[in-house]
Amino acid sequence: MTFRTIAVVLVGTLCLSLAAAAELVRAGSQSKQPVAQRADGGFWRTDQGFKSELVLTNVVKTESVVVTPVLYLALGTRYQLAPVTLPPLGVARVSINDALADAPAALRSHLADLGSVSIEYIGRWQYVMASVNALDVGRSLVFTSRLSSANSRFTSVQESVRHNKLVVNEGVWWRHDPDVDGFVALMNTTASEKTVRLAIFPSPSSDMQTGASGLVTNGGHNSEFRVAPHATELVDLGLALFDKSAVAGGVTISYMGDASDVRVSGGLENPRIGYSSRIPFLARPETPDTENFMSAAVGLMRGTPDPMMMFPDGTVFTPYGVVRNIGLNTASVTPAINYMVNGQTITKQLPPLSLAPNEAVVLDLNNELQRLGLGNYSGSINLVVGSTAKFGEILFTAGSVDKTGTYVFEVSCNALRKSSKILFGEWNIADGNDTMISVWNPTNIDEDVVLHLYHDADELQFPIHLPKGTSTMVNASQIIMESRKSNSGVAPLTAQYGSAVLSGKSSENVMIGVSYGIYNVKTATCRNLCGACNVYTAFEINYFPPLQVGGQLGLTATAMFQDGSSKDETFSPTTWSSSNTSVATNSGHTFTGVAAGYFWATATAQLESGNCDDLNKYCTYLPPQSTSAGGVVQVPTYFGPTGADPLNATGMGCATGAGGEGFTVHYQVLDQNGNAMAVSGMTPQERVYINGVVQGPPYWNAFGIPRTTPSDGKFDDDPIGTCFGPPNPSQMVCNSVTQAFQVVFNNVTYPIQTEVSRTDCNTGIQAVISGNPTAYNKTFQQGSY
Amino acid sequence: MLSRPVKFAGNLIGSMSILVFAVGYSLAQCAADSPAAIREQVDGVFNRSLAAMETKVQPGNVTTSTWVPPSQSEKSVIDCLGVAAIPFIAAHLNSKASFGQILAIRMLGWVGTSEIVPPLAEVLNSSASQTAKTNALEALYNAPQADAMQVLSRVSRLDPNPYVRNKASEVLRRYSTANAPQPQSQ
Numbered sequence: 001m002t003f004r005t006i007a008v009v010l011v012g013t014l015c016l017s018l019a020a021a022a023e024l025v026r027a028g029s030q031s032k033q034p035v036a037q038r039a040d041g042g043f044w045r046t047d048q049g050f051k052s053e054l055v056l057t058n059v060v061k062t063e064s065v066v067v068t069p070v071l072y073l074a075l076g077t078r079y080q081l082a083p084v085t086l087p088p089l090g091v092a093r094v095s096i097n098d099a100l101a102d103a104p105a106a107l108r109s110h111l112a113d114l115g116s117v118s119i120e121y122i123g124r125w126q127y128v129m130a131s132v133n134a135l136d137v138g139r140s141l142v143f144t145s146r147l148s149s150a151n152s153r154f155t156s157v158q159e160s161v162r163h164n165k166l167v168v169n170e171g172v173w174w175r176h177d178p179d180v181d182g183f184v185a186l187m188n189t190t191a192s193e194k195t196v197r198l199a200i201f202p203s204p205s206s207d208m209q210t211g212a213s214g215l216v217t218n219g220g221h222n223s224e225f226r227v228a229p230h231a232t233e234l235v236d237l238g239l240a241l242f243d244k245s246a247v248a249g250g251v252t253i254s255y256m257g258d259a260s261d262v263r264v265s266g267g268l269e270n271p272r273i274g275y276s277s278r279i280p281f282l283a284r285p286e287t288p289d290t291e292n293f294m295s296a297a298v299g300l301m302r303g304t305p306d307p308m309m310m311f312p313d314g315t316v317f318t319p320y321g322v323v324r325n326i327g328l329n330t331a332s333v334t335p336a337i338n339y340m341v342n343g344q345t346i347t348k349q350l351p352p353l354s355l356a357p358n359e360a361v362v363l364d365l366n367n368e369l370q371r372l373g374l375g376n377y378s379g380s381i382n383l384v385v386g387s388t389a390k391f392g393e394i395l396f397t398a399g400s401v402d403k404t405g406t407y408v409f410e411v412s413c414n415a416l417r418k419s420s421k422i423l424f425g426e427w428n429i430a431d432g433n434d435t436m437i438s439v440w441n442p443t444n445i446d447e448d449v450v451l452h453l454y455h456d457a458d459e460l461q462f463p464i465h466l467p468k469g470t471s472t473m474v475n476a477s478q479i480i481m482e483s484r485k486s487n488s489g490v491a492p493l494t495a496q497y498g499s500a501v502l503s504g505k506s507s508e509n510v511m512i513g514v515s516y517g518i519y520n521v522k523t524a525t526c527r528n529l530c531g532a533c534n535v536y537t538a539f540e541i542n543y544f545p546p547l548q549v550g551g552q553l554g555l556t557a558t559a560m561f562q563d564g565s566s567k568d569e570t571f572s573p574t575t576w577s578s579s580n581t582s583v584a585t586n587s588g589h590t591f592t593g594v595a596a597g598y599f600w601a602t603a604t605a606q607l608e609s610g611n612c613d614d615l616n617k618y619c620t621y622l623p624p625q626s627t628s629a630g631g632v633v634q635v636p637t638y639f640g641p642t643g644a645d646p647l648n649a650t651g652m653g654c655a656t657g658a659g660g661e662g663f664t665v666h667y668q669v670l671d672q673n674g675n676a677m678a679v680s681g682m683t684p685q686e687r688v689y690i691n692g693v694v695q696g697p698p699y700w701n702a703f704g705i706p707r708t709t710p711s712d713g714k715f716d717d718d719p720i721g722t723c724f725g726p727p728n729p730s731q732m733v734c735n736s737v738t739q740a741f742q743v744v745f746n747n748v749t750y751p752i753q754t755e756v757s758r759t760d761c762n763t764g765i766q767a768v769i770s771g772n773p774t775a776y777n778k779t780f781q782q783g784s785y
Numbered sequence: 786m787l788s789r790p791v792k793f794a795g796n797l798i799g800s801m802s803i804l805v806f807a808v809g810y811s812l813a814q815c816a817a818d819s820p821a822a823i824r825e826q827v828d829g830v831f832n833r834s835l836a837a838m839e840t841k842v843q844p845g846n847v848t849t850s851t852w853v854p855p856s857q858s859e860k861s862v863i864d865c866l867g868v869a870a871i872p873f874i875a876a877h878l879n880s881k882a883s884f885g886q887i888l889a890i891r892m893l894g895w896v897g898t899s900e901i902v903p904p905l906a907e908v909l910n911s912s913a914s915q916t917a918k919t920n921a922l923e924a925l926y927n928a929p930q931a932d933a934m935q936v937l938s939r940v941s942r943l944d945p946n947p948y949v950r951n952k953a954s955e956v957l958r959r960y961s962t963a964n965a966p967q968p969q970s971q
Contacts, residue, residue: 645948651915654850655883662852664916688853690840695853703854705923710959719916722851723883729847735840737851760851 040118041263140274202246297398299438303378327393455498634671659728659762662721894924
């Protein structure tokens with residue numbers, strides 16, 4: 001495994017073969033191979049006036065991707081649609097209503113007015129963000145269902161490991177008005193029937209219990225559904241059965257299997273007034289988080305909206321917030337609001353709450369604003385909720401709704417964490433749509449971010465300067481209109497939709513709160529888009545050459561991200577270590593060779609991971625990720641002959657009339673493992689014995705051509721051979737010559753194991769090179785000897 | 786393990802005496818201040834180095850010369866004399882002795898100044914010895930790049946011996962490697 005190699009595992013491999021070690025050195029530069037990717041769980045419906053549309057966004061800026069959408073009809077029948085090619089950063093829409101209308105005859109008898117959609121494609125990681133928008137214009141209802149990767153986070157399908165465990169998804173419902181009811185769609189993504197327990201209960205509720213089936217029950221409505229393979233079960237919440245005084249409550253969905261086996265999508269609606277809202281769900285974490293919950297809903301609208309947003313006169317918004325404790329203990333919850341008056345940021349604490357397990361409350365923000373003397377405040381507020389409970393134990397959702405209930409702006413509640421990029425998937429200003437982004441700088445330093453609007457190869461960048469503590473809101477239509485007016489020299493975007501990314505000014509990490517949505521005043525619909533983190537897809541130490549004793553190398557580490565970008569993670573806060581300090585030590589990323597041998601260099605960095613599905617806590621940096629690469633410290637040990645060119649007496653430089661033959665021998669300096677040392681500055685020296693008599697003193701003399709090696713570590717011995725005469729004797733005459741070697745490098749003398757035994761004759765020559773690894777023991781000969 | 790001849794053990798005292806003599810000789814003689822003195826030192830290095838290569842072999846008591854690299858002490862003498870030694874070294878380029886021309890070429894390479902280029906260029910023009918030419922190319926690499934490049938470039942294109950042309954190209958490539966930034970080494 002190339003990535004995230006754990007040092008502990010590697011310690012045991014230190015005794016691996018030389019070849020394997022060399023392979024591991026190279027492994028650091030490998031990248032993920034393309035594999036089958038899948039995302040599923042998009043709930044679509046075409047009943048009543050609903051029109052469903054699949055929106056696909058390629059978040060990768062370097063590669064196109066071909067996506068195959070697959071519809072699963074209510075009873076599980078598979079209907080594969082035509083592939084869609086998405087260019088880099090491209091967006092495509094697929095009308096599900098049209099696809100159903102064009103369904104092949106063989107499928108006609110299976111057609112249904114609801115189901116799920118999945119997407120399939122080949123990619124090295126998750127390239128595609130996808131969601132289904134189910135829009136009923138006539139009734140002003142809209143529900144968005146986001147597809148989730150069929151495996152955990154960003155790993156490939158093949159890498160995922162299926163579990164058979166209790167999976168619990170927790171949701172929260174609330175009543176905007178007494179007539180609100182809701183639904184939950186249960187989508188079985190597997191080829192097996194799944195038994196799913198659904199519990200719907202008002203707050204407060206009796207304690208949760210684990211029933212005989214192992215699934216969760218409680219004091220509300222409890223139902224069990226057997227969902228056929230790939231089928232979708234649409235369940236009416238039946239909120240009308242609860243007492244009208246219950247304004248909020250919980251939905252618990254549980255089953256045995258893997259977290260991706262059953263996808264859940266839910267909504268609250270009052271079609272009579274055009275109210276619709278999504279039910280947020282959160283999968284209970286297998287292990288409790290260690291960090292206290294802290295989340296912000298940014299850009300809640302209060303009062304009369306900005307005229308730029310083109311809402312009808314008289315539209316007045318009221319913010320709402322809903323919190324549910326899904327932990328096992330009572331949680332203290334501390335809400336606060338943050339807003340701006342005359343350019344000044346003001347923060348007010350709201351009364352703390354104590355929530356029993358399963359308890360859900362609707363925060364009465366309007367009343368609190370009145371109490372704070374902000375009864376007439378019109379503008380944007382940020383709602384921050386902290387708790388003694390941990391992430392994964394609190395469900396928090398918020399938004400704004402107008403007094404008629406028809407305009408509902410949901411807001412993604414997100415943890416305030418540093419992030420280099422947030423991928424929104426879509427911007428849209430077509431057909432009365434507009435795209436709104438609200439950003440808040442909760443820090444005490446100024447932040448600079450850039451909103452990137454893409455359409456295929458075109459890009460419009462909109463910089464946003466956020467002084468400390470301030471908030472602002474911008475619309476895509478406004479940005480594009482201004483860009484068309486300006487004379488920046490950059491071609492303005494002419495498209496009506498595309499993909500959008502929010503980043504730090506220079507892709508550096510920034511800490512901001514953000515909400516993002518596409519709304520349509522005409523149809524009175526608003527789709528909140530949950531920004532996805534630009535998660536890392538690989539983290540690796542870049543290839544580095546062998547070290548030499550006393551030599552230093554600055555290693556580098558690179559993280560690759562979902563959008564195809566990469567980032568140098570060499571420096572702090574990345575930490576570095578050496579597995580074997582007797583071979584190589586390190587100071588930061590600089591490694592120094594100490595002695596011949598192998599070592600593992602390990603880099604540990606905090607990298608962005610997580611995604612929108614981790615409601616309330618995405619773009620996290622947990623835990624630190626490590627990657628290792630094998631290294632070797634070389635010492636010169638052999639002179640490996642790579643060839644020899646014959647010389648006659650004249651070519652060798654003998655006097656006219658002399659006899660003799662010779663060679664130019666080409667050498668490569670080899671290390672202790674027989675691997676080439678491509679290093680400059682090594683001075684080969686030899687000691688020569690002629691007929692058993694050592695030549696000298698001094699006995700060791702530099703003989704290489706060139707005298708010190710160039711960067712390839714190669715040199716010639718030019719010439720080897722003996723001149724006889726003149727005159728050249730008429731009979732064969734020979735000298736026995738032996739060459740022994742050493743090499744001086746970095747002022748250290750290393751013995752060389754190679755030896756040359758020669759028979760130099762006036763009629764020929766033989767040179768036997770021995771003492772090397774077998775492949776480098778060679779004999780060169782010509783003529784008679 | 787290598788099995789090495791050990792006959793030199795008996796000559797240890799004599800060898801040490803020669804070593805002391807050689808070191809003292811080079812240090813003392815580097816202060817040569819006349820052309821004659823410089824020539825004497827150059828000739829001394831040349832002749833001693835050639836003598837170190839010579840042996841007699843039977844039958845026929847044939848004089849043989851086996852290439853043995855000159856010693857560091859001899860190189861030190863030439864290093865010390867520097868550019869003043871060049872004319873006297875160049876005179877040995879026409880040596881009729883076995884390995885005489887190659888030895889002179891190497892001695893020019895030790896000096897490594899611009900002045901070594903013309904005599905080495907002449908060797909490359911005229912020598913019949915492949916080894917002399919390849920040694921001359923290496924010696925040229927020790928000269929300032931600006932002076933050596935033209936000769937190396939010409940040889941890489943025009944020398945009739947493909948081996949020599951390749952060697953010249955190899956030396957030329959070494960310049961670009963040496964001048965290239967070393968991204969990871971410090």
